[in-house]
Amino acid sequence: MAKEEHHPLVEGQDVDSDEYEDGPESSRSRAAWSSRQQSRPGPWLSSPVFRMVAVATILVLFIVVAAVIGLQFLSLSQRPSPPAGPECAARTSMWSPVLRDIPMKYAPVDFNGSFMHENIYRQVGSPEVDAAWEALGVDYRAGAISYEDGLASGLDESYAQRSPQYGGGFIVNVEGMHHLHCLNLVRKALYFNYDHYRELGHHAFKNDEYILRLHVTHCLDTIRQVLMCNVDTGVLGQVWVDPEKPNAFPDFNTRHMCKDYDAVRRWAKDLQAPPLEEVPGDFLAPPIYGGVMPNTP
Numbered sequence: 001m002a003k004e005e006h007h008p009l010v011e012g013q014d015v016d017s018d019e020y021e022d023g024p025e026s027s028r029s030r031a032a033w034s035s036r037q038q039s040r041p042g043p044w045l046s047s048p049v050f051r052m053v054a055v056a057t058i059l060v061l062f063i064v065v066a067a068v069i070g071l072q073f074l075s076l077s078q079r080p081s082p083p084a085g086p087e088c089a090a091r092t093s094m095w096s097p098v099l100r101d102i103p104m105k106y107a108p109v110d111f112n113g114s115f116m117h118e119n120i121y122r123q124v125g126s127p128e129v130d131a132a133w134e135a136l137g138v139d140y141r142a143g144a145i146s147y148e149d150g151l152a153s154g155l156d157e158s159y160a161q162r163s164p165q166y167g168g169g170f171i172v173n174v175e176g177m178h179h180l181h182c183l184n185l186v187r188k189a190l191y192f193n194y195d196h197y198r199e200l201g202h203h204a205f206k207n208d209e210y211i212l213r214l215h216v217t218h219c220l221d222t223i224r225q226v227l228m229c230n231v232d233t234g235v236l237g238q239v240w241v242d243p244e245k246p247n248a249f250p251d252f253n254t255r256h257m258c259k260d261y262d263a264v265r266r267w268a269k270d271l272q273a274p275p276l277e278e279v280p281g282d283f284l285a286p287p288i289y290g291g292v293m294p295n296t297p
Helices: 024-039 048-078 085-092 097-101 127-134 147-152 175-188 194-200 209-229 261-271
Strands: 106-110 143-145 170-172 238-241 247-250 255-259
Touching: 085 097, 097 261, 127 175, 143 261, 147 170, 175 209, 175 261, 255 261
Parallel strands: none
Antiparallel strands: 106 255, 143 170, 238 247
């Protein structure tokens, strides 16, 4: 009787070790078969349902990513751009012909905030120091703007005006020049400068002590209000000093976005009326009825 044959690769048959010789060729065959079995995807991976789910998942992820990118782009495109120089100045200043006549620009400026090294503006009073401050326009004289510009700037007919025969208009100073004038007076009134300027007896130091004090404190409080109105929202960090005993110290050398001060100064310089000794006696128009205050405000 013929002996029943068993094949080791037929499912459901047992392999008899006595009937199947495990030689080198057979080992290689089994290894190849095992490798194919391991690399072959399972039935669930090749099913139509799995493929549909995979495609749907990829499609949803693509839609989500595209939506996020689109929303980011839309947000950036709709974000208002920073206002340009003239627009920014108009938003943060009361209107005056300065804003119309000067294309206001802003530029980064590195402040000299040195603590130990004095520049010319910080030094003890002297002709050289005074000249440096005067070059900033601290003593510029008032001038006249048109009647229409005066009204647009918030003035009314009760304010002093130039006589029509000399062109009319309101007598004004540029406020920024007045602020620096005030800072210069506070400088002169510092304890290490006071005696020097009192002895010279020029400008505010011609007055008696009481009026001089009122002038200085007026200037001090004007500067306070200007600084609070234009509060600087920048920050200053601290640096390490003294290698032998390191300690943190504020770094006052900070960067700021600044208006073109020199352009404003030139405008104020050109606005000036002639020196007082050259101004005719009827240069100012007489005040309107009821337009004279009983006391200095």
